[in-house]
Amino acid sequence: LSPAQEAANAADPLPSWNEGNARNIIMDFVEAATTEGGPGFIPEEDRIATFDNDGTLWAEKPVYFQLLFAIDRVKTMAPDHPEWKTEEPYRAILENDMESLKDQGMKGIATLVMTTHAGMSPEEFQKIVQEWMSVAQHPETGKPFDQMVYQPMLELLNYLRANKFRTFIVSGGGLEFLRSWAEVTYSVPPYQVVGSSIKTEFVQENGRYMIKRLPEIEFIDDKEGKPVAINRFIGKVPTIAVGNSDGDLPMLLYSATKQPSLQLYVHHTDSIREWAYDRKSHVGQLDKGLDTAAVRQWTLIDMANDWNRVFPE
Amino acid sequence: LSPAQEAANAADPLPSWNEGNARNIIMDFVEAATTEGGPGFIPEEDRIATFDNDGTLWAEKPVYFQLLFAIDRVKTMAPDHPEWKTEEPYRAILENDMESLKDQGMKGIATLVMTTHAGMSPEEFQKIVQEWMSVAQHPETGKPFDQMVYQPMLELLNYLRANKFRTFIVSGGGLEFLRSWAEVTYSVPPYQVVGSSIKTEFVQENGRYMIKRLPEIEFIDDKEGKPVAINRFIGKVPTIAVGNSDGDLPMLLYSATKQPSLQLYVHHTDSIREWAYDRKSHVGQLDKGLDTAAVRQWTLIDMANDWNRVFPE
Ligand SMILES: [Ca+2]
Ligand SMILES: [Ca+2]
Structure with a gap:
């Protein structure tokens, strides 16, 4: 069983999440979203959840x-x-x-x-x-990079899908880089991956038709690019949006234009099991986002306190 | 019941299709695609079907x-x-x-x-x-435009979905124009619509965050643009591709790079119930596509002979 499948089979859908604010807010939101007739109900076609990748679904230190x-x-x-x-x-x-x-x-x-x-x-x-x-191995942990994913987030993806949310990745990382492993690792198919891209063309080479990747940037899926890409690729305002940095702030603000909706920030607070960083970090800076989260009362996922396990074993 | 739902409920999945070559080829292909262990089997994750819209799912005369x-x-x-x-x-x-x-x-x-x-x-x-x-009413038939869809194609969409194909629209028409009615009319959600687009930006206006549509073309989803967009938006080579014009030829050629796969051209042969046109038409010209279909033995859907009904009643 993959870690994702393992998580799906557990009786508690979020076993790696400690009792506490983040877990409660997530579960209350999903229960309300799926309670027909209730004030928090979200029709299935609007159950769209968008996840940043680097620092949200897998680690991003020492560099992407x-x-x-x-x-x-x-x-x-x-x-x-x-x-x-x-x-x-x-x-x-x-x-x-x-x-x-x-x-x-x-x-x-x-x-x-x-x-x-x-x-x-x-x-x-x-x-x-x-x-x-x-x-390849992570330079500090020695783990394969696809084992540097966050077990609690695998559980969250599965939990949302079990409740008829459609899960999308909306990443500043490369579209095809992500697609290479997102289906196996996250159970997210290629048509639910949104990312930065280079230009391509449809050509015939040696009698064979193919898409060819060109050495030219097409689109950077970061900051204001995230809501723009969500509109273009998904065509719905996400009712759940999860990120970890200022690059995700426009995506979370966009999600918040729809009600009910849930905005979550993964806060890297765990210098022991992972890395602790926010306002001053070069990679994954979370500064303006922390201020906005405080004002808007968005939920912070406190990695040190909210997760009893960080990586799959 | 919508025409789409009505079709789904019928015992014969394709009641508007006459017995004959097109119907047989479609049903044989789908049966093989869903027969595990057989030579035509297609795993669920590769059951991707892409449909052109104008002239393929709905009419396009006298003009788009x-x-x-x-x-x-x-x-x-x-x-x-x-x-x-x-x-x-x-x-x-x-x-x-x-x-x-x-x-x-x-x-x-x-x-x-x-x-x-x-x-x-x-x-x-x-x-x-x-x-x-x-x-609005069609200038010749007086029907609402969403009743100018082809009943046999509604049935085909449903039949494919019932067999775990994921149905995408890949149209030269406008992305948001299509999304306005594709979910109701075709049961195709916005994130499965690929189309031509104008640029957008994420802005704050009067304190409200929003996506704003800008007066600048972003992408024309026609000809070589179709395989390029399929790669970008879907990330899989379609195993079924359906079109009606030379603008779809690159999409069909792209689909044909994957085996097994099925390429279909809707051939407008019915001057009585619809319109008859191909090589010389300004709208929906099918010329090079007809030649390629002959060489590659792609299936033509002969509207006059293959369909016992064109529009929903
Ligand atoms: Ca990030
Ligand atoms: Ca067409």
């Missing part, structure tokens, strides 16, 4: 895992590209010069993404990601 | 119905825009000068779409479309 994928990919590709030894940002990566890579900022990252994510079909790219996922 | 909506909308808005009396393309529309409108080509149409489709939220736009749909 997709960046680690791209770095590993450059190292794998390097033997065919001797020129990379002196060319940035490849030189920095090949020499593990992370400070220099950081100094190259978004331009360096963009070059890196284009080199490692474009030039092939989505199917070929997904296969590359899946192979990486099967061997 | 969305154009008639835009024309009606200009007439409704005209009292607030006295300047339109002398400004093209509005003048042509207000004077029913369709020849002149036609001469203004895509530029005139684009202006028309921007004026009538932008400047409001998706919810407001959908309400406008729904109100139009409830009163």
Whole structure:
């Protein structure tokens, strides 16, 4: 059984959640949403739940895992590209010069993404990601990255689906990167994944028709891009929206325009089992979002106190 | 009961389809797709069916119905825009000068779409479309436009869904225009509608957060745009693809890259009950598609012979 299936079979739908405010608010909301005739009832067609991914469904420290994928990919590709030894940002990566890579900022990252994510079909790219996922290890925990998902969130996804919520991922991460493993890991099919994307074209190569991934950014699914993408891809205002950073704030504000609805922030408070960070973090900064949550009385999921288990065993 | 529900309840899943080649090929394909262990078996997660809309699920003569909506909308808005009396393309529309409108080509149409489709939220736009749909009549049949859908295709949608195919609309028509009525008419929810779109932004107006539709084309979901959009929105190669024009040819070719799969063309052969047109038609031209269908032995749905009923009664 996968951790997701295991969770679905349990009698308590949220066994990794401690008794407390977050768990109560979630369960009360879902019970009301499914109680026909009640004030909190939500018709099935409006039971749309959108989840951020990095820092919400899986960890994001020390850096976004997709960046680690791209770095590993450059190292794998390097033997065919001797020129990379002196060319940035490849030189920095090949020499593990992370400070220099950081100094190259978004331009360096963009070059890196284009080199490692474009030039092939989505199917070929997904296969590359899946192979990486099967061997790569988190630099601090040594775990496979698909074991760095949050067990309580797997349970929440299942619990919502059992109550006829349709679960979508709305991530700043790459669309096809996510699709490579989201179906197996989260039971979220590709047509329920919304993410950042590069351009593609439909071409015929060697007599074979295919979608080809191009080295050009199409859409960044972050900040105001999230509600825009939710409208475009889903076409409904989510009645549940879950995030962990300021990048999710527009998505939560958009969700809050519909009533009843539930907005949740995962608050990284657990320096022992995970990482503790919020207002000052480079990755997953939660600053304006914390202020807004306080004003609007949104629920914070306090990782240290609300979860009795963080990762699947 | 809606026509869609009525069809679902019938013992014969395709009562409006005459015995014959098209019906047999469809039913054989679906039976094979759902026969585990057989050579035609398709796992549930790959049962993705994509349907063009204009000319495939509903009629498209004398012109695309969305154009008639835009024309009606200009007439409704005209009292607030006295300047339109002398400004093209509005003048042509207000004077029913369709020849002149036609001469203004895509530029005139684009202006028309921007004026009538932008400047409001998706919810407001959908309400406008729904109100139009409830009163507007087809210029030749006098029927409401949502009764100009093809009964055999409603049955096919239901039949596929009953066999665990997920049905998507992939249309050159406008995304929100379609979403306004696709859920009621076709039982296709908004997140399974792919279409052409205009840009949007997430804004705060009068203290209220909203998605706002902007007067700028974002994406044309036609020709090579269809496989590109299928990859982006659905993320799976469709195992059934149904269209009626050359604009659908890339979608059908894309579908054919996956095996087993089924490609279908609706061939408008019925000048009595509907319209007869193909290679020379301005709307819904089917020329290169007919040649490709012959070479690849794709199934043509011969409207005159394969359907015993065209529209819901
Ligand atoms: Ca995040
Ligand atoms: Ca068409």
